[in-house]
Every structure is written in structure tokens, then in C-alpha cells.
Amino acid sequence: MLRILHGLPGLFAVVFLATLAVTGSILALAPALDRAGAVVPPAGDVSVAQMAGRVVSNYPGTEQIVRDLSGQVVVYYSRDGQAGANRVNPVTGERLGAYQPSAFFVWIRDLHRSFLLDTPGRMVAGISAALMLLICLSGMVLLARRSGGWRALMRPLAGTGSKRVHAEIARLAVLGLLLSALTGSFLSAQRFGLLPEVSDPGPGFPAKVSGGQPRPVDQLQALSEVDLNDLRELVFPYPDDPQDVYSLTTTGGSGFVDQATGELLQFQPRSTGSVVQQWIMRLHTGEGLWWLGLILGVAALGVPALSVTGAIIWWQRRRSSVQVQDNVTVAEADVVVLVGSEAGATWGFTRALQTELTKAGFRVHCAEMNALAHSYPRAAMLFVLTSTYGDGDAPASARQFMTRLRDFRAGSALKYAVLGFGDRQFPNFCQFALEADEALAGKGLSRIQPVELIDRCSAARFSEWGDRLGTAIGTPLSLSHDPVPPRTFRLELAQRVDYGLAVQAPTSILRFRLADAGQGWRSWFFRARRHSLPAFEAGDLLGILPPQEGQDARFYSLASSASEGVFEICVRKQPGGLCSGYLHGLKPGDSVEAFIRQNPGFRPATGTVPVILIGAGAGIGPLTGFIRKNTARNPMYLYWGGRSANSDFLYQPELGHYLKDRRLTGLSTAFSRSDERAYVQDRLRQDERALRKLVETGAQVLVCGGRDMAAGVKQVFEEILQPLRLEVDDLRVQGRYLEDVY
Amino acid sequence: MKKILLALGLAVSVALPALAQAREVTFTTELLDYGGDGAYMALYLTDASGAYRGTLWVAGKKSKYYKHLSGWARGSRLDPAEYDGLTGASITSGRTLKITLDLDDALIDSGHEVRVDTAVEDMRDNRADVAVPLTTEGAGKPVSGRGYVRSFRYDF
Ligand SMILES: Cc1cc2nc3c(=O)[nH]c(=O)nc-3n(C[C@H](O)[C@H](O)[C@H](O)COP(=O)(O)OP(=O)(O)OC[C@H]3O[C@@H](n4cnc5c(N)ncnc54)[C@H](O)[C@@H]3O)c2cc1C
Ligand SMILES: Cc1cc2nc3c(=O)[nH]c(=O)nc-3n(C[C@H](O)[C@H](O)[C@H](O)COP(=O)(O)O)c2cc1C
Numbered sequence: 001m002l003r004i005l006h007g008l009p010g011l012f013a014v015v016f017l018a019t020l021a022v023t024g025s026i027l028a029l030a031p032a033l034d035r036a037g038a039v040v041p042p043a044g045d046v047s048v049a050q051m052a053g054r055v056v057s058n059y060p061g062t063e064q065i066v067r068d069l070s071g072q073v074v075v076y077y078s079r080d081g082q083a084g085a086n087r088v089n090p091v092t093g094e095r096l097g098a099y100q101p102s103a104f105f106v107w108i109r110d111l112h113r114s115f116l117l118d119t120p121g122r123m124v125a126g127i128s129a130a131l132m133l134l135i136c137l138s139g140m141v142l143l144a145r146r147s148g149g150w151r152a153l154m155r156p157l158a159g160t161g162s163k164r165v166h167a168e169i170a171r172l173a174v175l176g177l178l179l180s181a182l183t184g185s186f187l188s189a190q191r192f193g194l195l196p197e198v199s200d201p202g203p204g205f206p207a208k209v210s211g212g213q214p215r216p217v218d219q220l221q222a223l224s225e226v227d228l229n230d231l232r233e234l235v236f237p238y239p240d241d242p243q244d245v246y247s248l249t250t251t252g253g254s255g256f257v258d259q260a261t262g263e264l265l266q267f268q269p270r271s272t273g274s275v276v277q278q279w280i281m282r283l284h285t286g287e288g289l290w291w292l293g294l295i296l297g298v299a300a301l302g303v304p305a306l307s308v309t310g311a312i313i314w315w316q317r318r319r320s321s322v323q324v325q326d327n328v329t330v331a332e333a334d335v336v337v338l339v340g341s342e343a344g345a346t347w348g349f350t351r352a353l354q355t356e357l358t359k360a361g362f363r364v365h366c367a368e369m370n371a372l373a374h375s376y377p378r379a380a381m382l383f384v385l386t387s388t389y390g391d392g393d394a395p396a397s398a399r400q401f402m403t404r405l406r407d408f409r410a411g412s413a414l415k416y417a418v419l420g421f422g423d424r425q426f427p428n429f430c431q432f433a434l435e436a437d438e439a440l441a442g443k444g445l446s447r448i449q450p451v452e453l454i455d456r457c458s459a460a461r462f463s464e465w466g467d468r469l470g471t472a473i474g475t476p477l478s479l480s481h482d483p484v485p486p487r488t489f490r491l492e493l494a495q496r497v498d499y500g501l502a503v504q505a506p507t508s509i510l511r512f513r514l515a516d517a518g519q520g521w522r523s524w525f526f527r528a529r530r531h532s533l534p535a536f537e538a539g540d541l542l543g544i545l546p547p548q549e550g551q552d553a554r555f556y557s558l559a560s561s562a563s564e565g566v567f568e569i570c571v572r573k574q575p576g577g578l579c580s581g582y583l584h585g586l587k588p589g590d591s592v593e594a595f596i597r598q599n600p601g602f603r604p605a606t607g608t609v610p611v612i613l614i615g616a617g618a619g620i621g622p623l624t625g626f627i628r629k630n631t632a633r634n635p636m637y638l639y640w641g642g643r644s645a646n647s648d649f650l651y652q653p654e655l656g657h658y659l660k661d662r663r664l665t666g667l668s669t670a671f672s673r674s675d676e677r678a679y680v681q682d683r684l685r686q687d688e689r690a691l692r693k694l695v696e697t698g699a700q701v702l703v704c705g706g707r708d709m710a711a712g713v714k715q716v717f718e719e720i721l722q723p724l725r726l727e728v729d730d731l732r733v734q735g736r737y738l739e740d741v742y
Numbered sequence: 743m744k745k746i747l748l749a750l751g752l753a754v755s756v757a758l759p760a761l762a763q764a765r766e767v768t769f770t771t772e773l774l775d776y777g778g779d780g781a782y783m784a785l786y787l788t789d790a791s792g793a794y795r796g797t798l799w800v801a802g803k804k805s806k807y808y809k810h811l812s813g814w815a816r817g818s819r820l821d822p823a824e825y826d827g828l829t830g831a832s833i834t835s836g837r838t839l840k841i842t843l844d845l846d847d848a849l850i851d852s853g854h855e856v857r858v859d860t861a862v863e864d865m866r867d868n869r870a871d872v873a874v875p876l877t878t879e880g881a882g883k884p885v886s887g888r889g890y891v892r893s894f895r896y897d898f
Contacts, residue, residue, distance in 0.1 A: 076866040083888040085866040199806040
């Protein structure tokens with residue numbers, strides 16, 4: 001719902017919003033340009049009387065002097081019957097140049113205000129501003145939800161590709177956009193009479209003036225008491241009219257000055273309403289606040305980028321989302337199916353279940369786990385189908401489930417069953433499904449049948465589960481869903497570097513290229529196809545299909561990103577290992593079938609917080625990839641463990657190079673089969689105090705490699721964190737302790 | 743003052759029977775291509791000593807900008823009764839405003855002056871952009887303004 005609220009207005013108003021934003025950011029330059037051209041003496045140096053005297057000596061026909069909020073002083077005068085306007089130096093009264101509002105800026109402003117369409121255009125601009133407000137607010141809530149709370153908004157963001165870019169830009173720009181949208185909507189609402197507008201009529205013209213001999217303007221008492229920097233406008237009396245007066249407007253209010261006595265008449269302070277009104281205007285235009293203007297301008301430039309990335313996200317979601325058919329509402333449903341999924345595989349199974357249940361006459365409501373309702377008034381059965389991600393964590397569509405479950409009121413008749421989807425290659429197999437099952441039991445619900453776990457989307461196991469369920473509910477169900485295998489592509493081994501043979505830990509760095517990119521038209525064709533490959537970054541996974549029939553894909557952590565044009569992985573040969581053995585037997589030119597699995601949860605933080613990288617053996621692959629990408633030279637420390645510096649020191653030359661050009665701040669190695677007989681955990685323990693300091697300054701920890709190493713590292717970190725009264729889990733919740741473990 | 747206002751009031755009031763000495767006068771104000779937003783204008787009469795006597799027309803609907811028409815604003819004190827029923831839309835750059843009013847004969851050839859104040863957002867205000875005596879002789883003769891007015895004339 002919120003997502004629709006966020007996306008739909010954007011989709012409809014994108015042209016208008018982008019126009020408003022681009023013109024707005026051009027207009028935002030005006031206050032800074034004006035300020036740069038203005039002469040502003042220090043407060044207390046020049047009075048209005050002094051300034052007016054000097055101006056009049058240069059411009060005897062002065063009619064009006066205006067000082068705008070940027071400090072620019074403009075004199076309106078008449079000479080030989082012709083009117084003129086010049087910018088003047090208020091200290092000397094001399095001309096700085098003609099005052100000619102730039103036709104370009106006027107045009108841009110009209111485009112911004114009304115799309116050059118006058119009143120209907122103004123209405124569209126006003127509605128667009130209101131939509132922008134809606135988009136900003138809903139976007140903030142969405143982002144906070146996604147990052148896990150409002151305070152998490154300040155932390156490094158997870159995600160890949162457009163999603164990540166969209167969130168990063170939004171986070172930087174949202175406050176500026178909110179201010180612009182809020183003030184813009186306000187001004188527009190006033191313009192169309194939806195909100196009252198404060199107007200300060202100013203004081204009435206004085207009933208009586210002295211009518212005496214006028215004095216020169218620089219000798220008028222009331223004007224010598226006003227500092228130039230407080231002046232807004234001084235209107236001169238009509239020439240040769242002794243009954244006329246000066247009109248004076250200052251930042252504090254307005255009144256009149258008798259041209260003979262120099263007395264201030266009828267002064268009326270500015271009303272609070274008008275001060276507020278003016279501030280709203282200034283906060284929108286940045287007038288006299290050049291720095292705010294520039295901030296707002298830069299924020300506005302984010303809008304076109306947000307529109308494009310937003311549209312891409314919407315398109316991707318549309319393509320991948322499964323349209324739920326025959327879905328009944330929460331109030332009507334007698335069966336509820338909740339789905340936890342990250343990449344969408346679990347949705348396929350859900351659809352099969354929903355179709356079967358509907359066929360059997362049930363009224364089924366199907367939704368993501370994050371959309372758990374407060375209660376399901378008529379439901380008798382609740383099914384939860386969920387995958388597991390990260391390191392036994394909830395997938396994207398289930399991240400709010402546990403929190404929402406706290407407010408859930410289950411009717412006494414409601415029974416449930418959980419089906420977990422996962423992969424035994426990961427250490428915490430279907431962990432989240434198990435936790436969801438426990439949590440529901442903890443709410444006092446009873447099970448239809450015990451939780452079951454499905455490894456690697458096995459269609460057979462799913463079908464068996466359906467049979468058992470059918471028996472349990474007394475309605476036979478025949479569930480069949482054979483998930484489409486991931487779209488694979490052929491990779492060709494371009495280069496391999498072998499390490500570790502001497503220490504019985506054969507590990508190779510393998511660099512693949514997209515195969516078939518031959519000569520002539522074929523290379524064009526395949527180069528074009530390359531663009532349809534999923535984007536990937538270091539830390540994502542490369543799935544490799546072993547050549548043997550019926551074998552599941554094995555995952556390898558990528559050390560390169562798509563922009564480098566190669567797929568680089570680091571593979572340790574397992575004794576008797578099917579896939580690792582196959583990979584180690586490859587010669588340059590041989591090819592493999594592979595696919596990409598994104599792993600956005602394993603990424604170093606952007607920004608300037610220190611990053612501590614820890615790995616052993618082949619786990620160094622993605623870590624080296626992160627260092628390679630660290631062209632911003634953020635502090636990065638690498639702790640790595642191998643067997644022998646002479647044999648399996650992976651990436652040794654490259655790491656030396658990164659140390660030299662400061663992409664890598666510090667490197668600490670441990671070798672278990674050398675004299676030191678040390679493990680990476682020992683190195684961490686040695687640097688305990690330094691590491692604790694780094695964590696205190698907000699450092700992020702990334703661990704990659706085998707599960708035994710990871711368990712050891714976690715143990716050491718618990719010790720390091722103890723004096724800070726922190727646990728690894730606390731860091732984990734903040735996205736500051738990430739693992740890629742196998 | 744009252745009497746003149748009454749006479750000026752004839753311009754729009756059909757309720758009052760036309761005075762025998764009333765005359766139909768057309769004021770034509772053509773603007774320059776100054777290239778800004780719509781101009782606010784006030785056409786008004788002053789007496790021989792330059793004092794405000796009454797409003798002929800105000801172009802521009804938003805009274806919050808009226809203070810920029812400073813000569814007229816002073817004279818009329820921006821009292822809505824002074825311009826009630828005598829307002830219209832602001833005039834776009836390069837366009838012409840034509841208004842026809844019934845004026846008391848006594849106002850012609852008696853030292854009264856027609857003045858036009860003009861103002862455009864973010865551009866200068868022109869007090870007395872045009873100031874011409876209202877005389878039989880001057881009728882039909884265009885004069886140029888000092889600010890945004892390219893030419894101004896009245897005919898009767
Ligand atoms: C998320 C993820 C990322 C991974 N990244 C990498 C990587 O970057 N580099 C890399 O070399 N491997 C990585 N792996 C492990 C890889 O996917 C395979 O599990 C590994 O190569 C073994 O596959 P195999 O077919 O050769 O062995 P199999 O034929 O499946 O098994 C053969 C023998 O090896 C043992 N074995 C299997 N896996 C492991 C293991 N991880 N540790 C110790 N013994 C094992 C088995 O118990 C068995 O005795 C990753 C795994 C996951 C889940
Ligand atoms: C980065 C990553 C981490 C994963 N972590 C786990 C895990 O800890 N435990 C598990 O059982 N499965 C894990 N899996 C496997 C997924 O749960 C499994 O592929 C599931 O079918 C995905 O379903 P979905 O597409 O609906 O999200 C992981 C997959 C990826 C790509």
C-alpha cells in the first residue's frame with residue numbers, strides 16, 4: 001500500500017516533477033549569484049541616510065532605492081524623462097551595472113511556477129509539489145522500514161543496483177526535497193485560496209505633514225537611524241510636492257519620513273504573520289540565504305536520478321512479482337497464506353498451493369509476511385512459506401514479521417503450518433522458517449502438522465508435503481511446482497593462478513569471461529547480450545553447475561564486479577569434491593554453465609567508517625574485491641589466515657600494491673604451517689585494543705570463509721566487545737557484522 | 743472629493759441616470775515588450791496641485807501588490823471603496839489595455855491630470871509612468887511613458 005503511495009504519484013507526475021526540480025535547481029543559483037555581485041558593508045558602518053545621499057548625488061532623479069535580501073542595492077531613477085534602474089554600490093553610490101533581471105531566469109521561473117501555462121499550469125505545479133511531499137514522506141517510511149528503523153537511516157545501506165542508488169540519493173536529498181515540497185505546496189495552496197494568506201497592508205498615509213522646506217535626504221534624522229543592512233525599500237517623494245513623504249520599509253516594519261523635519265511618521269512594525277509568510281517564501285527560494293539555496297538546488301538535482309532509478313525498480317518489481325489471482329480480502333478469508341521471499345522462488349510454490357486450495361473450495365488470502373494483519377476474523381488455517389537469507393535471517397518480504405507478530409491476535413480456531421525453503425550449502429539451513437514456526441507456537445497457535453524444510457526448491461519434497469497436508473485437513477491436494485531453473489550463461493576460463501599445492505590446500509584464482517564472444521557479427525551479438533546479464537558486484541555469488549546430471553549448483557563468492565568484465569572466483573579444492581574438483585581441472589578456454597545470485601547483505605559500508613575484513617583461505621576472494629574497489633581510500637584493514645607464506649598466500653602481489661596506493665590501510669597475516677603456527681583469530685587477539693577502538697568509532701566487520709574460522713572469529717569478537725558492553729549480535733542488527741560463510 | 747467620486751462612479755454605475763454633462767472617454771494604454779510577468783497598472787486622476795482625485799482603473803487582481811503602484815497607493819490609501827468594481831486582469835507584456843468610462847465634463851480642461859503607475863514583479867515600479875493633462879486639445883494624441891508604457895492616449 002505504502003509502496004503504491006510512493007510509486008504511483010511519481011510515475012504519473014514524473015515529467016512535472018523533473019521539470020520542477022531542474023528549473024528549481026537553476027533558480028537556486030540566483031541567491032548565490034546575487035550575493036556574489038552585492039557589496040555588503042559590515043553592520044553599523046553605513047546608514048540609510050548616508051547611502052541615499054551618495055546615491056542621490058549620482059542619480060539626482062532617484063525615485064526609489066530597493067535593497068534585496070542578498071544585499072544587492074538597486075536605484076530606480078528618472079533622467080531626461082526616461083526611467084532607468086541600476087545596481088549601485090551602497091558605500092559609494094556609484095553604478096555597478098544596469099539592473100536587468102535576466103530574461104533566462106524569468107523564463108525558468110515561469111516554467112517552474114506554471115510550466116508557462118499560467119493559472120492551469122500553476123495548479124499543476126501546486127499539485128506536483130503536494131505529490132512530491134507525499135512521495136518524500138512515504139519514501140522515508142519505506143526506507144526506514146527497509147533499513148530496520150528510523151535510527152538505521154544513518155547507517156550504511158544494503159542492496160544492489162538501482163535499489164541501492166535510489167536509496168542513497170534519496171537519503172541525501174530527502175530533507176532538502178521535503179523543505180522545497182512543503183513550502184511549495186504551502187505557497188500554492190495560498191495562491192488558490194486553500195490556505196489564508198497574511199498580507200500586511202502597512203500603515204496609512206499620514207494625515208498631516210509639516211509641508212516645510214525639504215531637506216537633503218542625507219540629513220533626515222529618521223533615515224540616519226536605520227542601518228543599511230536593515231533597509232528593504234525607500235520610496236522618494238514625488239518631486240516638488242511638499243505634501244508628499246518618503247516611504248520607508250525596513251526588515252522591522254514600515255512607515256513614512258517627513259521630507260522637511262526628518263521625523264518618522266506612522267511607523268508600524270511588521271506583523272508576526274507577515275514575518276512567517278516571508279520566511280516560508282525565503283525557505284522556498286533561498287532568497288538572502290544563498291547557502292540554503294545551493295543545498296536545495298543540489299537536492300532538487302536528485303529528482304531526475306530518483307525518477308529514473310525509481311522507474312527501473314518499479315519495472316523490475318513488475319516483471320518479477322507474481323500477480324496473485326483470486327485473492328480474497330483479510331475479512332473474508334478462511335485460509336491465509338503468508339510468504340517470505342527475497343528473490344521470488346517461494347512465490348512460485350505459493351501460487352501452486354493457492355490454486356489447489358481455491359480449487360478445493362477454500363477462500364484464500366495470500367500476502368507477504370510483512371503484511372501480517374492484526375487478526376484474521378474468519379480464518380481457520382494459516383500457512384507460512386518462507387525462505388532464509390543472509391546467515392539464517394529473514395528474507396526481504398518477512399523482515400517485519402516478528403515485530404508485527406507481537407500485535408497479532410489469533411482466534412482460538414486458527415491452526416497453522418510452516419514450510420521452509422533453503423539450501424543445505426548454507427550453515428543455518430532454513431533457520432528463519434524454524435524461528436517463525438516457534439514464534440507462532442509461542443503465540444498459542446496449534447500446528448496442523450510439524451514444520452517441514454525443503455532443500456534447494458525440491459519439487460518432489462513440495463509435492464510430498466502437499467500429500468501429507470491434504471491428509472491432515474481432509475482435503476486431498478495435489479501440489480506440483482517445478483521452479484524454472486535460473487537463467488544460466490556460458491563462461492570461458494580466461495586465466496588461472498594456482499596456490500597452496502605444497503601445503504595440501506590447492507586453491508586457485510579463476511578468471512572467467514563470457515564465452516562465445518568470438519569474431520565479427522557474433523561478437524556484436526554477444527556483446528549486446530552481455531547487457532542483459534544481471535549486474536553483480538564483489539560479494540555476490542556465482543552459481544556453477546557441475547557437469548554431472550542431477551547435481552545442484554555450487555556457489556562461489558565473486559571477487560570482481562560486472563564493470564571489470566571478468567568473473568573472478570577463488571576456489572579451494574575439497575578432497576573428493578565434485579564441483580571444486582571439476583573447476584580445478586579446467587584449462588584456459590574450457591567453459592562452464594553459471595548464473596548469478598545476488599548477495600546484497602554482504603557489502604562494505606559506504607562512507608568513511610573503517611572496515612575490518614577478516615578471512616581465511618579462499619575467503620579472501622570477495623575481500624580483495626572490496627579492497628580493489630576502495631578507490632575512495634576509506635580505512636580498510638585485512639586480517640587473513642593461510643597455511644604458508646611461500647605457498648598459499650593468495651593475491652600476495654596485488655595486496656602489496658593496494659597497501660602502497662593506500663586502498664588497503666593495514667594487512668595482518670597468520671600462517672598455520674609455518675614457524676609462527678598462528679591462526680587469524682590469534683592476530684585479532686593481538687590487536688584487541690586497536691580493534692575495540694575501531695569498533696567504537698563505528699567500524700564494520702566483514703567475515704568470509706569456512707564456518708570453523710567464522711565461529712572462531714566470532715568468539716574473539718565477543719571478547720573484544722565485552723568491555724564495551726556489546727555483543728556481536730548488537731553489531732549484526734546494525735549491519736556492522738556481516739558474514740559470508742560456507 | 744465626494745462629488746468627483748460620484749461622477750467617476752458613473753463609469754460603472756448604470757443605476758444613476760447619466761448626468762447631462764457626462765462624456766464617454768476611452769483610455770488606451772499600450773505596453774512595451776518589456777519581457778516580464780503581467781504588469782499591474784493604476785490609472786487615476788490628480789488635480790492641478792498633483793493631489794489624487796479618483797481611480798479610473800486598476801489592472802491586476804492581487805491587492806497585496808497594489809502598494810507597488812505607489813503614487814496611486816498614496817492617494818487612494820488603498821481603500822477598497824476607491825477601486826471597488828474598477829479592477830481587471832494584469833496586462834501582459836506588449837498588450838494593450840482599453841477602457842471606456844463616463845467622465846464628468848467638469849474634469850476636462852480644468853487642470854486635472856491622468857496618471858498611470860505601473861509595476862512588474864521583480865522589475866522596477868514606475869510611479870507616474872504616464873502623466874498627461876486631461877484636455878480637449880490633448881484628446882487623440884498619443885504620448886509615450888517613462889516605464890513600461892509604449893504609448894497612452896485618450897479619446898472622446
Ligand atoms: C554462500 C557460499 C559461498 C561460497 N563461496 C566459496 C568460495 O568463494 N570458494 C570456495 O572454494 N568455496 C565456496 N563455497 C563452497 C562451495 O560452494 C562448495 O560447497 C565447495 O566447493 C565444495 O563443493 P564440491 O562439489 O567440490 O564438494 P562436494 O562434492 O559437494 O563434497 C565433497 C566433500 O567436501 C566436503 N565439503 C563440501 N563443502 C565443504 C566446505 N565448504 N568446507 C569443507 N568441506 C566441504 C563434503 O563434506 C564432502 O566430504 C561457498 C558456499 C556457499 C554456500
Ligand atoms: C546470499 C544467500 C544467503 C542464503 N542464506 C541461507 C541460509 O542461511 N539458510 C538457508 O537455508 N538458505 C539460505 N539461502 C538459500 C535460499 O533460502 C533459497 O535459495 C530459497 O529457495 C530462496 O527463496 P526465495 O527466492 O523465495 O527467497 C541463501 C541464499 C542466498 C542467495
